Amino acid sequence: MDGIIWFQHKLFHRIPVLWRLHAVHHADRDLDVSSGARFHPIEILLSMVIKVAAIALLGAPAVAVILFEVILSGMALFNHSNVAIPLSLDRWLRLLVVTPDMHRVHHSVHRYESDSNYGFNLAIWDRLFNTYRAQPEGGHDGMTIGIKSHRDEKQVIWLTGLLTLPFHLFSRQPKKKTEKHI
Numbered sequence: 001m002d003g004i005i006w007f008q009h010k011l012f013h014r015i016p017v018l019w020r021l022h023a024v025h026h027a028d029r030d031l032d033v034s035s036g037a038r039f040h041p042i043e044i045l046l047s048m049v050i051k052v053a054a055i056a057l058l059g060a061p062a063v064a065v066i067l068f069e070v071i072l073s074g075m076a077l078f079n080h081s082n083v084a085i086p087l088s089l090d091r092w093l094r095l096l097v098v099t100p101d102m103h104r105v106h107h108s109v110h111r112y113e114s115d116s117n118y119g120f121n122l123a124i125w126d127r128l129f130n131t132y133r134a135q136p137e138g139g140h141d142g143m144t145i146g147i148k149s150h151r152d153e154k155q156v157i158w159l160t161g162l163l164t165l166p167f168h169l170f171s172r173q174p175k176k177k178t179e180k181h182i
Helices: 002-014 016-026 033-037 041-058 062-079 087-093 100-107 124-128 159-167
Strands: none
Touching (some): 002 041, 016 159, 033 062
């Protein structure tokens, strides 16, 4: 299930109509625990359809599905938090799970950084599919969070702006910096 969620997340970045929905999550200019629950209602519905299909295909028992959802939700809140973990501990933790510093790179305004570190729970998927980026190019202190084309407070903070954001015309900046991120 975790691998399916990783793949779904990558699709939401790659397919333009899905990106428009997912952009609500990325438009947040200040990454914190609330960002882990900030998704457009249509994206949530599509995600539920994908999960139900995966559960049916895998034949997952109900208790496993509930446990997975609890862990996934808790990890999404954790890795979107602004908790400072000592670098020595973070280095070891991110071998197994997605840490806040690891996932923060994914929320950079730079597409070559936001198209990395798709995981919410297990860290293996980004390494396995070569989408892992250890640190943002300018370091965490110099990093800008959000989407370059969506900096207007009314559009990225207010509920009406967030709900209508997918229906506004915008494009992602071109992808650059294709060097290996491992």
